[in-house]
Amino acid sequence: MPRDFSLKKSPLAPANEPKLLPVKGINLYTFSAGLYSSKRDDIAIFIFPKNSSVAEVFTRSSIRSCTLDWNEKILKNKKIHALFVNSGNANTFTGNHGKQSVRSITDQIKKTYAINDDNIFVASTGVIGEKFPISKVLKSISRPQISKKWIYSAKAIMTTDTFPKGISYTSIIEGKKVTITGISKGSGMIEPNMATMLGFIFIDADFGSDILKKLLNENVSHSFNSISVDGDESTNDTVILASSRAIKFKKPFKSISDKRIDDFKKKLRKVFMTLSELIVRDGEGATKLIEINILRAKNEKDARTFAKSIANSSLVKTAIHGSDPNWGRIIMALGKTYININSKKLKIYFGKYLVTKNGLANPSVSDNNLSSYLKNKNIKITIDLGVGSKSSRVITCDLTKKYIDINASYKT
Amino acid sequence: MPRDFSLKKSPLAPANEPKLLPVKGINLYTFSAGLYSSKRDDIAIFIFPKNSSVAEVFTRSSIRSCTLDWNEKILKNKKIHALFVNSGNANTFTGNHGKQSVRSITDQIKKTYAINDDNIFVASTGVIGEKFPISKVLKSISRPQISKKWIYSAKAIMTTDTFPKGISYTSIIEGKKVTITGISKGSGMIEPNMATMLGFIFIDADFGSDILKKLLNENVSHSFNSISVDGDESTNDTVILASSRAIKFKKPFKSISDKRIDDFKKKLRKVFMTLSELIVRDGEGATKLIEINILRAKNEKDARTFAKSIANSSLVKTAIHGSDPNWGRIIMALGKTYININSKKLKIYFGKYLVTKNGLANPSVSDNNLSSYLKNKNIKITIDLGVGSKSSRVITCDLTKKYIDINASYKT
Numbered sequence: 001m002p003r004d005f006s007l008k009k010s011p012l013a014p015a016n017e018p019k020l021l022p023v024k025g026i027n028l029y030t031f032s033a034g035l036y037s038s039k040r041d042d043i044a045i046f047i048f049p050k051n052s053s054v055a056e057v058f059t060r061s062s063i064r065s066c067t068l069d070w071n072e073k074i075l076k077n078k079k080i081h082a083l084f085v086n087s088g089n090a091n092t093f094t095g096n097h098g099k100q101s102v103r104s105i106t107d108q109i110k111k112t113y114a115i116n117d118d119n120i121f122v123a124s125t126g127v128i129g130e131k132f133p134i135s136k137v138l139k140s141i142s143r144p145q146i147s148k149k150w151i152y153s154a155k156a157i158m159t160t161d162t163f164p165k166g167i168s169y170t171s172i173i174e175g176k177k178v179t180i181t182g183i184s185k186g187s188g189m190i191e192p193n194m195a196t197m198l199g200f201i202f203i204d205a206d207f208g209s210d211i212l213k214k215l216l217n218e219n220v221s222h223s224f225n226s227i228s229v230d231g232d233e234s235t236n237d238t239v240i241l242a243s244s245r246a247i248k249f250k251k252p253f254k255s256i257s258d259k260r261i262d263d264f265k266k267k268l269r270k271v272f273m274t275l276s277e278l279i280v281r282d283g284e285g286a287t288k289l290i291e292i293n294i295l296r297a298k299n300e301k302d303a304r305t306f307a308k309s310i311a312n313s314s315l316v317k318t319a320i321h322g323s324d325p326n327w328g329r330i331i332m333a334l335g336k337t338y339i340n341i342n343s344k345k346l347k348i349y350f351g352k353y354l355v356t357k358n359g360l361a362n363p364s365v366s367d368n369n370l371s372s373y374l375k376n377k378n379i380k381i382t383i384d385l386g387v388g389s390k391s392s393r394v395i396t397c398d399l400t401k402k403y404i405d406i407n408a409s410y411k412t
Numbered sequence: 413m414p415r416d417f418s419l420k421k422s423p424l425a426p427a428n429e430p431k432l433l434p435v436k437g438i439n440l441y442t443f444s445a446g447l448y449s450s451k452r453d454d455i456a457i458f459i460f461p462k463n464s465s466v467a468e469v470f471t472r473s474s475i476r477s478c479t480l481d482w483n484e485k486i487l488k489n490k491k492i493h494a495l496f497v498n499s500g501n502a503n504t505f506t507g508n509h510g511k512q513s514v515r516s517i518t519d520q521i522k523k524t525y526a527i528n529d530d531n532i533f534v535a536s537t538g539v540i541g542e543k544f545p546i547s548k549v550l551k552s553i554s555r556p557q558i559s560k561k562w563i564y565s566a567k568a569i570m571t572t573d574t575f576p577k578g579i580s581y582t583s584i585i586e587g588k589k590v591t592i593t594g595i596s597k598g599s600g601m602i603e604p605n606m607a608t609m610l611g612f613i614f615i616d617a618d619f620g621s622d623i624l625k626k627l628l629n630e631n632v633s634h635s636f637n638s639i640s641v642d643g644d645e646s647t648n649d650t651v652i653l654a655s656s657r658a659i660k661f662k663k664p665f666k667s668i669s670d671k672r673i674d675d676f677k678k679k680l681r682k683v684f685m686t687l688s689e690l691i692v693r694d695g696e697g698a699t700k701l702i703e704i705n706i707l708r709a710k711n712e713k714d715a716r717t718f719a720k721s722i723a724n725s726s727l728v729k730t731a732i733h734g735s736d737p738n739w740g741r742i743i744m745a746l747g748k749t750y751i752n753i754n755s756k757k758l759k760i761y762f763g764k765y766l767v768t769k770n771g772l773a774n775p776s777v778s779d780n781n782l783s784s785y786l787k788n789k790n791i792k793i794t795i796d797l798g799v800g801s802k803s804s805r806v807i808t809c810d811l812t813k814k815y816i817d818i819n820a821s822y823k824t
Contacts, residue, residue, distance in 0.1 A: 061747030063755060093743050093755065095772040128740025129773050314726070314811075315819055322820025328540025331505050335473030343475060343505065360507040361541050399726075401813040407727055408734025 010187075012281040012289050012377065012397070013163040020150035021168040023179050024204040025049050025244025030147040030156045033140035035088030035126070035133055041156035043140060044147075046083040046202070047113050052244050054080035054121070055212035057220055059237040065092040066099045067122040068238070070106075074118050078209035080242045081119040082109050084141075085157050085198065087185075090236050091124040091132045101134040108138050123198055123238050125185065126159055154183040157198060160406060161187050165278040169267035173260055174249050178205040180267055184275035187229065187282040199224055199239040199275050205264065206245040207253055214256045215268060216241045223272035228311040228396045229283040280395045285402030290320055293382045294392045302339050303392035306383060309333045310394075317399035320379055325370030327355045330381065345386030350374065422599075424693040424701055424789065424809070425575040432562035433580040435591050436616040437461050437656025442559040442568045445552035447500030447538070447545055453568035455552060456559075458495040458614070459525050464656050466492035466533070467624035469632055471649040477504040479534040480650070482514045486530050490621035492654050493531040494521050496553075497569050497610065499597070502648050503536040503544045513546040520550050535610055535650050537597065538571055566595040569610060572818060573599050577690040581679035585672055586661050590617040592679055596687035599641065599694040611636055611651040611687050617676065618657040619665055626668045627680060628653045635684035640723040640808045641695040692807045697814030702732055705794045706804045714751050715804035718795060721745045722806075729811035732791055737782030739767045746795065757798030762786065 022028075031043040056075055058068050084105055091098045106120040124132075147153065154164035166183040186197030207215070216239065224239050253261065281289060292310050297303035310316055313333040319326040327348055334341055343359040351373045353365050373379075434440075443455040468487055470480050496517055503510045518532040536544075559565065566576035578595040598609030619627075628651065636651050665673065693701060704722050709715035722728055725745040731738040739760055746753055755771040763785045765777050785791075 059747075060750050061744070062750050062753050063743050063747035090740070093740065093768065093771065093773070095770065127738070128743050129768070130740075131773075314815070318816050318819035321816065324820060326539070328502070328505065328542075331475050331540050332473070335471075335475035338472050338474050341474050356505065356541070358507065359505065361505070361543075399816065401816050403726075404730050404733065404811065404813050404816065407730035408736060 008162065010162045010282045011287055014278075014281075017151060017164060018166045019168065020154070020166045020181050020183070021170065021179050022150055023181050023202040023244060025052070025246030026202055026204075028147045028150060028153050029144045030152045031140045033086070033133070033136045035086065035136060041152060042088050043084070043086045043137065044153040044156040045109065045141065045144070046153070046200075048080050048082065048242065048244050049246065050081060050117075052080050052242060053078065053207060053209040053212050054240060054242040055209055055216040056121070056238060056240045057216060058239075063093065065090055065124055065236040066094065067091055067102055067124050067236070070102045071121050071238070074121070077117075077119055079117070079119045080121055081115050081117055082113060083121045083123070083200065083240065083242065084109060085123045085200070086137060087126050087157050087159050089124060089126040089130055089132050090128045092236060093129040094132050097134075098132050101132040101137075104134055104138060105141070108141055112142060112144055121240065123236070123240075125157065125198055125236055150181055150183070154185075157183065157185045159185065159187075160284060161185050161282050163282060165275060165282070167271055167274045169271060171264040171267045173205055173247070173264055176247050176249070178203060178247050178264065180264075180271050182271040182275045184279055186279040187284050197224060197237050197279055201239075201241045201268070201271055201275070203241070203243045204246040205243060206248045207243050211253050211256060212241045212243060215265070218256065219269055219272040222393070223276040226392075226394050227276050227280050228308065228394060229280060229286070277395055280397050283397035284406045285400040285404070286397030287400055288320060288377055288379055288398040290317075290379045290381065290396045290398065292394045292396065293380070295382060295384045296388055297385045297390045297392070298388035300390045300392065303390045305337050305339060306334055306385070307392040307394040309337045310381065310383070311396035314399055317396070320374060321398035321400050323371050323374035325350065325355075325367050325374060330383070334383070341385065342387055347384040347386065349382040349384070351376075351380050421574045422694045423699055426690075426693075429563060429576060430578045431580065432566070432578045432593050432595070433582065433591050434562055435593050435614040435656060437464070437658030438614055438616075440559045440562060440565050441556045442564040443552045445498070445545070445548045447498065447548060453564060454500050455496070455498045455549065456565040456568040457521065457553065457556070458565070458612075460492050460494065460654065460656050461658065462493060462529075464492045464654060465490065465619060465621040465624050466652060466654040467621055467628040468533070468650060468652045469628060470651075475505065477502055477536055477648040478506065478510045479503055479514055479536050479648070483533050483650070486533070489529075489531055491529070491531045492533055493527050493529055494525060495533045495535070495612065495652065495654065496521060497535045497612070498537070498549060499569050499571050500538040501536060501542055501544050502538050502540045504648060505541040506544050509546075510544050513544040513549075516546055516550060517553070520553055524554060524556055533652065535648070535652075537569065537610055537648055562593060562595070566597075569595065569597045571597065571599075572696060573597050573694050575694060577687060577694070579683055579686045581683060583676040583679045585617055585659070585676055588659050588661070590615060590659050590676065592676075592683050594683045594687045596691055598691040599696050609636060609649050609691055613651075613653045613680070613683055613687070615653070615655045616658040617655060618660045619655050623665050623668060624653045624655060627677070630668065631681055631684040634805070635688040638804075638806050639688050639692050640720065640806060641692060641698070689807055692809050695809035696818045697812040697816070698809035699812055700732060700789055700791055700810040702729075702791045702793065702808045702810065704806045704808065705792070707794060707796045708800055709797050709802045709804070710800035712802045712804065715802045717749050717751060718746055718797070719804040719806040721749045722793065722795070723808035726811055729808070732786055733810035733812050735783050735786035737762065737767075737779050737786060742793065742795070753797065754799055759796040759798065761794040761796070763788075763792050
């Protein structure tokens with residue numbers, strides 16, 4: 001059983017807990033199944049109306065949780081009737097017992113909530129390779145009690161997270177108010193292409209699954225797939241966008257270019273960006289949020305490779321942690337991609353400070369100025385390659401002793 | 413000017429300093445040019461007889477030291493007359509002044525040591541992007557004094573290294589004794605494909621440059637390119653194999669399959685393996701040496717990708733640091749390669765302990781046993797994929813708070 005850390009809240013956490021709006025048509029239930037050594041909620045179940053729509057993206061890892069095999073199968077129906085999420089155990093590398101546990105969970109949910117189809121999504125997060133605690137889970141979820149506050153769901157899915165992550169927006173479509181509420185979790189094993197992160201975004205606007213899939217794809221690459229804590233990627237990562245379809249419109253939506261949802265799309269984008277940034281703000285041991293911008297690259301792939309190489313470099317992350325203006329490590333991180341670089345065109349900025357130009361250190365900026373800048377909690381590093389027009393942005397955090405502390409003793 | 417760390421010797425360092433044998437025909441000079449804040453040697457110059465042979469491999473980084481551009485040019489002559497190495501400054505991202513510095517160094521060496529060709533190799537290691545301290549260097553090397561002990565050269569090239577790295581062997585070829593002496597440096601920015609590592613291996617056996625190139629290629633991939641400290645790769649990495657050709661043979665060597673050098677090749681292999689392992693033993697903050705063996709992979713590329721993914725995972729390295737038997741992180745590191753894996757055939761061993769089989773935790777091995785094993789200084793992790801016949805071996809170290817300490821304040 002993983003111990004509960006009761007870790008001190010990240011210094012990068014927002015000052016207040018988010019106010020989460022309920023989403024019309026969706027009921028939330030939260031449970032304490034005793035999956036942690038201390039008393040806390042560890043399961044959340046969302047019940048949707050029949051025919052609710054859904055889109056999902058998940059980890060590319062070649063060893064993944066059996067929950068994802070299950071989800072992939074039912075995703076073909078393009079419908080969601082319930083979503084079950086537990087923390088404390090990842091249900092990965094758990095063999096037949098793990099698979100049977102998924103089946104038992106969905107059977108129990110069908111029984112308790114009078115559901116007669118299989119459109120029940122399952123997401124698990126926690127330790128890999130430990131037997132799934134199915135008896136505790138089944139015992140717990142057989143006595144449902146509706147949860148009054150959506151923030152409880154954000155709390156139930158936390159593992160080493162130090163604060164609950166969520167955000168709500170409303171938008172007007174055809175004069176009707178629609179709601180977007182998202183929750184996420186994650187703080188370690190975080191790298192682009194989904195890490196130990198879960199993101200669930202709920203809406204009530206009547207969009208079919210095809211529209212949801214397009215909205216999800218449009219947003220996920222710039223949000224959940226553009227963050228990194230430690231470059232490690234998990235077996236369980238999942239982002240789901242689901243709609244109760246409770247708010248109906250005169251004319252159904254066939255394209256995400258439909259002008260009627262311009263404002264909605266802006267709000268949805270904010271939800272994706274916030275949920276993913278909150279994960280980095282809770283990066284294990286993080287004390288600084290680092291934004292890396294690559295500008296004027298030859299193509300998007302190069303831009304992304306450069307951004308990720310910097311974001312995942314232990315030497316860059318420790319230097320920034322120590323407010324050490326050792327920009328040579330950025331040079332190193334760019335160079336180790338093996339992608340051709342014109343040193344004379346390359347410009348590196350720390351915030352507003354131009355650090356290099358013409359293939360040399362900029363003599364008019366002092367180490368003292370740079371070091372003062374690096375003492376901020378929010379650091380912006382900009383790399384202008386000067387060879388094209390493509391850009392990329394990745395959010396990461398510093399690497400600290402606290403990260404070592406947390407990760408040298410997670411399981412035991 | 414980088415501060416001298418006078419860091420405490422790594423707990424993984426060998427008990428005693430190596431006894432290095434001089435190599436016939438090669439003279440060594442060491443200097444203290446004041447490139448560090450405390451008094452120490454920081455330059456080594458090796459003078460070879462005319463027509464000595466050489467082979468070199470260097471970093472694949474797309475931003476590299478101007479010293480490598482110089483070396484690449486003169487490497488075409490396949491001859492070495494001198495080798496200059498300095499610590500304290502990497503001469504990278506130093507523009508025209510950096511290039512001119514290389515020229516000034518080689519000119520000075522030609523003058524002082526009466527050399528009338530350009531076959532002078534230059535290697536620099538230290539901080540990136542700081543102006544090269546050419547005046548100090550020139551002043552220092554203009555007063556040569558022969559160095560009595562080869563261990564001084566291993567000390568002069570240290571940066572954040574906590575102990576000098578070297579090894580010597582002798583072998584008999586055609587009844588004549590030949591000597592192999594190698595030195596290396598490096599402790600951070602270390603990843604396969606050359607990192608901030610320098611390796612210089614000197615011999616006196618009369619081999620031409622083509623033979624040296626083959627011997628170098630044969631050895632470098634299993635040694636210097638199979639180690640990792642932090643997954644970062646430097647702009648200056650260089651491994652050189654050079655011969656004074658002082659020991660002559662009846663019949664020149666045309667192939668490295670020549671039986672006469674069977675024993676020599678074994679010794680040379682040991683030199684490469686030892687020099688590279690010593691770098692990991694001096695990994696910044698390291699307390700444990702971790703050997704990762706991938707067995708029965710489908711092909712060599714897969715085997716290597718799996719080994720590197722485990723070796724570079726911060727989560728695996730911190731778990732081993734904490735003697736935490738959290739093998740789920742190995743599963744994660746294997747999975748994030750996106751290479752197909754048959755979980756049921758996969759076997760993970762910690763030392764002699766079989767941790768997983770048939771896609772499940774092995775119930776007959778206890779976390780206590782595994783945790784005790786992980787308290788050792790030398791950890792062996794074996795992954796048997798059970799799908800082919802190819803293998804790979806990578807040496808790495810754990811990730812500790814000391815690493816953060818060292819790297820949060822290297823430059824300032």
